[in-house]
Amino acid sequence: MEPAPRRRTLVLVAHPDLPASRVTAHLAEAAGALEDTTVHDLAAAYPDGRISVTDEQRLLVEHDRIVWLFPxxxxxxxxxxxxxxxxxxxxxxAYGAGGTALHGKELQLVTSTGGPESSYAPDGHNGFTMGELLAPIAATANLTGMRLAEPLVLFGARTASDEELGLHAERCLALLAA
Ligand SMILES: Cc1cc2nc3c(=O)[nH]c(=O)nc-3n(C[C@H](O)[C@H](O)[C@H](O)COP(=O)(O)O)c2cc1C
Incomplete structure (x- = not known):
């Protein structure tokens, strides 16, 4: 029997100031060592902010799993x-007549927050759960035919110790390598 084709992963990095980032930069660098993984930093690709739509759509078509890595x-x-x-x-x-390019792909969110996990609750500082706040992205995945995987979130990123960040990076790499 033919071995199953390997899943190709696109990690789309979106950070307005990656050199000043601790979490996103660390994960983006670590993901660069993974096989079958393309790490694509939007700010580096488009320093003037002008996105090449055809290049971006080609990258999406070429990969099976799309990761959004962002703060x-x-x-x-x-x-x-x-x-x-x-x-x-x-x-x-991505949607509408003939818009099936993303059907069946997986969308994985990898993000980090300043607020601690307890603040993302109805009675917490932010008043809403992360799941509630992610509803527009869930709807986007739905409309575009992508499966939204369980998001990987590092809460309280600003006060996370190096050890906590290391554990989070390990979890992230294990997820991406799976
Ligand atoms: C413009 C801006 C907006 C932010 N908004 C939020 C927010 O809505 N909720 C939150 O918990 N943290 C917020 N933060 C904190 C960031 O999420 C946090 O610093 C980031 O995840 C750390 O990742 P990095 O080291 O890659 O920058 C914000 C930070 C900035 C600069």
């Missing part, structure tokens, strides 16, 4: 990732 900014994705969504996930490609 949690204002209860959402950073603006560069939102711009990427607006421009790349268009009618006829």
């Amino acid at each position: 949690w900014h204002w209860y959402s994705v950073p603006s560069a990732l939102k711009a990427w969504m607006d421009q790349v996930l268009v009618y006829g490609f």
Whole structure:
């Protein structure tokens, strides 16, 4: 029997200032060592912010699992990732008539927050759970035919010890290598 084809993973990195990042930069660098994995930093690819839609769509088509690696900014994705969504996930490609390019792919979110996990609760500082706040992304995955995997979140990133960050990176790599 033929061995199953290996799953190709695209890690889309969206951070407005990666050199100043602790968490995202660490994970992006670690993911670069994985097989069958393309790490694609949006800020490095498009320093002027002008996204090549055809290049981005080609990358999506070439991979089976799409990872969004980003810091949690204002209860959402950073603006560069939102711009990427607006421009790349268009009618006829990602949804609508003929828009089946992403069907069956997996969408994996890897993010980190400043707030501790306890703050993401109805009675917590932020008033909503992470699952509630991620509803627009769940709806996006739904519309585009992607399976949204359980998000990997490092809560309290700013105060996380090096050891906690290391454990989180191990979890992330294990997930991506699976
Ligand atoms: C512009 C901006 C907005 C942020 N918004 C949030 C937020 O809504 N909730 C939260 O818990 N942390 C928020 N943070 C904290 C970041 O999520 C945190 O610093 C980041 O995950 C750390 O990752 P990094 O080292 O890769 O930058 C924000 C930080 C910045 C700079």
